Amino acid sequence: MAEQKEPVSIWYFVGLLLTVYGALITGAGIYDIVAGVKRDTVLAELHPAVWWGALLLLLGLVYVYFFSPRRRSRRRGARS
């Protein structure tokens, strides 16, 4: 019987989603700054969309890198 392929790690999916969310939210925050849009939320002057979005983006990229199927199969190959 053919051996079943190891599934892609859940953390890879998490990374992909956070990367997309991070890019969208940071982009929206940067647009607000560039276009001079004033939001009426409290502490809007801290631009939370920019730094929280950047954090999501960074976290997402870290997960995507470390749990990418290609990297994991390379590491498995090197071990065997």
Added chain:
Amino acid sequence: MIPLLCFAVQPAQSRLISLNWLDLLIVAIYFAAVLLIGYYLKERATTGEDFFLAGREMTAWVAGLSFLAANLGALELMGWAAAAYQYGILATHWYWVGAIPAMLFLGVVMMPFYYISKTHSVPGYLQLRYGEASRGLAAVSFGLMTVLMSGINMYAMALVMKVVLGWDINFSIWVSSITVAIYVALGGLRSAIFNEVLQFMLIWLGALLIPILGLIEAGGWEGVKTRIAQNFPGGDYTHLWRTLGSFGDNPMGIHWTGIVLGLGWVISFGYWTTDFLVVQRVLAAKDLRSAKLAPIIGAAFKMMVPFIVILPGLLGLAVLPVRLVGESEAVAAGAHSYNEVLPLMLARYCGPGLLGLGITALIAGFMSGMAGNVSAFATVWTYDIYRAYIRKQADDAHYVSMGRWCTILGVLVSIGTAYLVMQFKSIMDYVQALFSFFIAPLLGTVLLGMLWRRATPAGGFWGLLVGTISSIVMWVWVKVSPSALAVIALSSQAKDMAENMYRALWSWIICVLVTVAVSYATRPKPKEELAGLVYGCTEIPSEGHLPLVQRPIFWAAVVGVLFVILQIIFW
């Protein structure tokens, strides 16, 4: 823990939050992601072990986060944030003393018996330990209550979406439930667990910004305490234990014995160690060490959940310019209710994009809870009812197929319940009460089964049955004669919250007494039949060869010490 559902709200005149195209895109991407994961995992759910136990190959981290996420529903987030606004930091007891000791106990003491017995479910363990009668009673009650609770949560969540976002109730019910049905039916428990981990991350990242920005605005924790004292003079909202010396000294109307014995012991241990909805996640762990570590990892994160649930409620007390009131008063006066504190805080700090992320966190919380319900229901129905009583001899593929159909059926029954509740709202109270009837006695039955060799099949069955009936009788007694609350809770100053705690405690005591009495009057099982099921008859693999930092007991001790420190800090 059972979420607070009492915050189901009357439709308001206007929505609290408006989403723009970016927020809606973020929500839509989330739905696409969970469906894709379900589709991707479909080919890996071919055997019963795959579909119902995720192939027993989950790491401790994945099983632990899933264990917690299955409990971290959106209603729990909003309900406990509301409770924090109403009762202050006392609401944290449901996350700390009402969860952490039980989760550590599950990991260190109980998990070996669940795992070594190779059971598929908690009713399955009862069958091995006590026989068919106990399994049947537990399976039927769990299956029925799980699917009804799922429907109630679905309705309450749809109502929240209507009030917060102005979404149509039918739209919310059908879109979210069909999505859950598809991804669980396709990939089984593995799909549910994968999505729960994803949902766990989204819940944290979507909700975490509120306490961070709230603390900045309020000037840190000291600023929060100062502002609350200014806004609500005379009330003590920031101490965990100091006001529990008397029923009359705190807004919950509860005594510390109710919190420690009723909540911290019976309700908490009953829920976290015997409710199959959460235990199923840990049974999917790849080995015994991972199964023991998973609840400990869950406990560590559970300890932090008040930061995203309770703190926003307290921040609401500190920084919101409006005074929130009870539900009926809010409807009458057109004001905001306690239950709206979390969406109000979200709208206060989050602009486009972040708002979408926060709403996605709420939707993710709802879906993780629902997926937990339907996957547990499918397993108990298929293994403990269908295979046990309806079709005993069939091949594995047949049971997997039954599990898939049962998932869809479970969702449809939940939808039906949601519409029933929409017509008859009092059903919500009754079903919640029904669910609570079984938890406390079940704890007595399972614990005696695991730790006391002399417990007999008849003792287990009659203890569970009489404990459950006694809980129902006490509940009816208080309904018929409200003054009975003073008898059950041992104080004339006790309020509703205290009734739940003491009713649970009494029904547990009755279950234990009946189990012991009947066991001494009946013949026990021979020792060899108890191997792998009972303490003293089971060889538990030693962890002595492992370095200290790899042993579950070490991490349980670390979490336990942190738990004690937190109690002292917020005493």
